Every structure is written in C-alpha cells, then in structure tokens.
Amino acid sequence: xxxxxxxxxxxxxxxxxxxxxxxxxxxxxxxxxxxxxxxxxxxxxxxxxxxxxxxxxxxxxxxxxxxxxxxxxxxxxxxxxxxxxxxxxxxxxxxxxxxxxxxxxxxxxxxxxxxxxxxxxxxxxxxxxxxxxxxxxxxxxxxxxxxxxxxxxxxxxxxxxxxxxxxxxxxxxxxxxxxxxxxxxxxxxxxxxxxxxxxxxxxxxxxxxxxxxxxxxxxxxxxxxxxxxxxxxxxxxxxxxxxxxx
Numbered sequence: 001x002x003x004x005x006x007x008x009x010x011x012x013x014x015x016x017x018x019x020x021x022x023x024x025x026x027x028x029x030x031x032x033x034x035x036x037x038x039x040x041x042x043x044x045x046x047x048x049x050x051x052x053x054x055x056x057x058x059x060x061x062x063x064x065x066x067x068x069x070x071x072x073x074x075x076x077x078x079x080x081x082x083x084x085x086x087x088x089x090x091x092x093x094x095x096x097x098x099x100x101x102x103x104x105x106x107x108x109x110x111x112x113x114x115x116x117x118x119x120x121x122x123x124x125x126x127x128x129x130x131x132x133x134x135x136x137x138x139x140x141x142x143x144x145x146x147x148x149x150x151x152x153x154x155x156x157x158x159x160x161x162x163x164x165x166x167x168x169x170x171x172x173x174x175x176x177x178x179x180x181x182x183x184x185x186x187x188x189x190x191x192x193x194x195x196x197x198x199x200x201x202x203x204x205x206x207x208x209x210x211x212x213x214x215x216x217x218x219x220x221x222x223x224x225x226x227x228x229x230x231x232x233x234x235x236x237x238x239x240x241x242x243x244x245x246x
Contacts (some may be wrong), residue, residue: 036134058126060127081115083114084113129162149223161245224238
C-alpha cells in the first residue's frame with residue numbers, strides 16, 4: 001500500500017479522519033492501487049458462478065466504487081449495466097474505466113453510472129441481477145435490513161441479489177486479531193472524532209445477514225466458490241450468497 005503509486009501514510013490519515021463519503025472521494029484516484037480493491041481471482045470466481053444463474057438483461061452494481069463489479073456484470077448481462085455509489089470521486093474513476101456506452105451489436109451492454117445512497121436507491125424494479133463487492137462494512141448492522149429492502153425493490157420478480165462472502169478467520173489466528181484490532185480502532189475513532197468513518201470487518205456475520213435478507217423478502221441459498229479454496233475442515237473459504245426476489 002505504501003508504494004510510490006499508492007496512497008501515502010499522510011493521505012490515508014487524512015482519509016481516515018474524514019467522513020466515509022469524503023474519505024472515498026479523497027482515496028478514489030489511488031483506490032485501485034490499494035489492497036482494498038476486490039482481487040481479480042475473486043472477480044473471476046464470481047463471474048463464473050453467475051454464468052449458470054442467468055441469462056440477465058440488466059444488472060446493478062450496488063456501491064460500485066471504481067467499477068470492479070461493473071466489469072463482472074458486463075460479462076454476464078446482455079443489455080445494460082448500472083453502477084450506483086454515493087462517492088463522486090469513486091464514480092469519476094468508474095466513469096474513466098467504463099465510459100457511457102449506448103449499447104448495441106459489438107459494443108456490449110450499455111453502462112450508466114448514478115450517484116445515490118444505497119439506502120435510498122432511485123430505481124424501479126427493472127434489474128435482473130444486483131451485485132455488491134466489499135461494501136457491506138460501510139453499513140451498520142441496524143441499517144442492513146433497509147439496505148437489502150432497497151435492493152429488493154430494484155429487482156424484477158425473479159431477480160437475484162448476489163455477493164461473495166468469505167468465511168471468518170479462525171479465532172486466535174493472525175487474521176482474526178488483525179480484523180479485531182482494526183474494528184476496535186475504528187470504534188474508538190468514531191467515539192472520539194466527528195464526522196464518523198464507518199468501516200468494520202466483523203459486523204457482517206452470515207447468520208445475521210441471512211436473517212436480514214429473509215426479512216427483506218428474499219429466498220436465499222449459498223453456492224460454494226470452490227476455486228477460492230477450502231478451509232482445513234473442508235468447508236469453502238468463500239461462498240456466493242444468492243438472494244432471489246420470488
């Protein structure tokens with residue numbers, strides 16, 4: 001992260017002391033040079049898992065950031081892809097990566113970008129598939145049901161809301177303590193400093209997530225992303241959550 005191309009320690013500090021929206025506006029030009037970007041192997045695994053779930057005409061990338069999910073949806077949707085995010089800076093980067101396309105033969109699906117809060121999506125139920133990658137830590141647990149309800153309301157009947165979800169690290173492992181420490185620091189920062197920067201790694205737990213999806217009206221199933229590996233007990237390291245609006 002601390003390379004000549006990536007954000008400096010000072011830039012990260014300024015971002016961390018900003019609001020969530022302003023922080024991402026500041027980080028946006030260098031976001032894809034950080035470890036925060038969803039790895040290509042995850043994007044490829046999600047793309048291959050989505051193939052059999054289609055066909056899809058219209059796709060929605062929820063909290064699209066710089067557009068990693070747009071790239072996935074352009075490979076599985078036939079007509080149009082829409083990305084939505086509340087950060088103008090992140091949308092600017094996505095717009096540079098995926099200029100507006102009218103769609104048509106040889107041009108691939110049309111791409112549109114919309115600035116909006118995912119907790120108040122401005123869409124009618126027109127999408128066949130909605131995807132989100134790496135954004136859920138920016139929502140507090142009490143906001144999750146409303147977020148899922150907004151996605152539900154943006155899907156056609158039979159539409160599917162999908163996202164990858166990694167297995168939690170073993171208790172006591174280095175990864176466990178790293179995430180635990182990060183969340184503890186963020187809680188202290190938000191208790192002492194305003195505006196808040198909402199980002200937590202350990203608040204998006206599978207059981208609670210499935211309950212909130214069901215409350216929002218979804219029928220949920222889990223697909224193992226086997227190409228991302230297995231844990232020592234043989235369970236998958238990551239699953240694709242598939243929530244259908246029936």
